[in-house]
Amino acid sequence: LKPNGIWYTRVSGIWQSVWMEEVNARSIDDLDFACDIKTGTVSIKANLSGTAVADEKLRVTATIKGEAAGSAEGSPGNLSLKIAQPRLWSPDTPNLYDLKVELLDGTGKVIDSAKSYTALRELGKAKDQNGNWRFTLNGKPIFHWGPLDQGWWPDGLLTPPSEAAMNSDIDYLKAAGFNMIRKHIKVEPRRYYYHCDKVGMMMWQDQVSMGYGPDTEPKGSNPNWTRLAPDPKDGEWPNEAHEQFVTEYKRMVDHLRDQPCIVVWSPFNEAWGQHRTMETGKMAVAYDKTRPINIASGGNFWPIGDIADEHAYPDPGFPVDQKRFNDYLKVVGEFGGHGWPVKGHLWDTTKENWGYGGLPKSLDEWKERYTKSINVLRGLRRQGISAGVYTQTTDVEGEINGLLTYDREEKVPASWLKPLHDQLLATPDASTYTPILATSEDSAQEWKFTTDNPGEGWEAANFNDKEWKKAKGAFGTKETNNAKIGTEWSSSEIWLRREFNASKPKGNLTLRIRHDEDAEVYLNGIQIGRFNSHIGNY
Known part of the structure; x- marks a missing residue:
């Protein structure tokens, strides 16, 4: 109700589209996909509603860019589709397979149908020549580089004004040379993720957080933020509240698990509402074994999941010399936040407008700060850092550290950013130094x-x-x-x-x-x- 700093205008109520749909007596409710890039097969499970029909089966036809790619018929509960000459999905080659899915009765009559899409891609991790863990995509190392993206808008707050507006953010970031977005404590409309799938933009997805620090009511529910320090403490949550948190986390995963763009799940952020971390981490790892788990972006760090994540402002940093992180992918989950005010595009000129490290005196000074931060991250990459997240895509209210203003004016063109980002992505993971x-x-x-x-x-x-x-x-x-x-x-x-x-x-x-x-x-x-x-x- 009193927005300031990183705490923005409160949002409540229904803020995404809601619709009702008439369906057949026996219908396709949902489709779950899994793939094997080695064999070029897609496994399909159809979740059905209504009374079962005798001898019912599923027929799936796949195409890519209008060309036939394979078809199969079989059990709705477990159908395997072989893809001819499989093409993998990546940020450089975002190949998507369009699917026509038909539910047939015993005579072969179509009783329901749906359209969908999927992709062939495999996530993993591997060690480089210096023994540091790196993200892999389709068996090859890939550095994850993207902005923190909070998805706020000056007119609708969490509600975007249009699909075109959502897509324009993604297209700007893609043109600027980012290959990933960290979606910060918000679940977007599904069309957002579809556009990321289509253009080849990887996505780190946060669970929505509860609380803002130790002063959050009820007291004790939010621990002190100790980042990556050893011996962290958990918040205290009653069973009912924890079960609700787990339910909402699983619903998020169920809702988005078939989006190829999503490559990391993050249950917690900066100790906000962080509780029962080991228990939550084990649940998250077991619930989706195909994606890395970042248990707490920025800490508090507990030895569970795949990632150790540090937040450092304004320049990136990570205690790379601490051996207790050697079993994890080491990432800088937030840094930067260099602010710049654009006249005529501030949310409220009567309030403090700020960025991390203070505001520069000129846009040229802003560019110097940004360039320095990228170069520091390049050095950290050589020391074992596997990803970087810059704060942030857009200004949000009085926090004016976006690459775009709150109303989506470019502070710097994508063409200025891309050469810097290309240098970062071209930096070798493992370099040999002679002092x-x-x-x-x-x-x-x-x-x-x-x-x-x-x-x-x-x-x-x-x-x-x-x-x-x-x-x-x-x-x-x-x-x-x-x-x-x-x-x-x-x-x-x-x-x-x-x-x-x-x-x-x-x-x-x-x-x-x-x-x-x-x-x-x-x-x-x-x-x-x-x-x-x-x-x-x-």
Whole structure:
């Protein structure tokens, strides 16, 4: 009722289309599909309603782009359809098979019929050459890259104004070079998922959350958000409430399980309503064995399911050096959130309009921040990260960190984003590095430093730094997370210098840095990096 920050205008009532349909006395209620890409077969189960008819059977005819692809007749409860010259579904080749499904009586008369579609695709995971788990699609590794998408609209809130409006969001993201969308705590109308199936856009699907943190009533139902920290706590839910949560989760899965685009299920987000995590995770894994389970996007992390998911703003981060995550697909489930106000397209100019890390002074600065975040994610991919989720597709009310405004004006064209995203998707999963100059991650390195402003020219190779102190890195306070501090430093600014000799490198040069607040890096007097805000890992 009082929207602010990440808590938007309250929505209640029926917000999706509802219809009534007249059906035959014996009719097809639902169709369930499974596929085997190795044999090119599709298994079909028809759920029927009404009084059974003697000797009834199912007839299914498949076509692709108007060409015959196979047909079969048999039991409605278990029919196997062999596809001729099977074509697999992927973001690059979103092949869909159109199906004509007919229910026949004992004489061969059609007593009901339906149209549907399916795809041949297989989800999995495999280790790269460095032992990190990677998502696979049809047996090949694939990096999942997409935005957080909340599906909010300025006129209908959760209700989109039209199918064309929904599709335009997806088409913009596809043109921008994303291959995935994380649908955040919302289940969209089925036509949304159909368009993702059709254009080749993978989908991470969240379960709708309850609560917003420890202050949620009833008290104790929402635990403290401890992210990926060990020994997390669960919220306390009575049996009846938990059973309702499980019922709604299973209904979501049943409703959407036949959408080829859906590649990950996420029961919880950031500890909102997180309870009985191990029990819920075991249920989710058992209920759909064909898709990875991300038990809690952003934590709280429990050792169940397939994925360990960190949220880090504004730049992506993950504690890749912690071995307890080695058995999981490591992902950055939220990062970025770089805000930019577009005049004439703000929801409410009288309220705070915000983005993570503060608002930039110009669109060029926004582009610098975005580019930096993508480059940090590229580095994390080489260290074992299997997916990234950027916040977000559109502005939502006062949260103005969308790539589009709330009323769907482009802040940057898809053509500007795509080259950056292509570089990310082309980044190798496993790279070999030869350190030229070591960081203090593993062993403390000696630096010269001063906390007094040394004046102009301090970055030059021939600058006289004889009066500077010597100390071991890293520099910071004991409260600095995920860092091995060699020298206590708590003032607002510090200048560091280090001399080294190196031969010409054989490959590309990569700078690895961990910083808290703004940092500038120079090599022989030339600036080679400028970094805003902070990043929690190298």
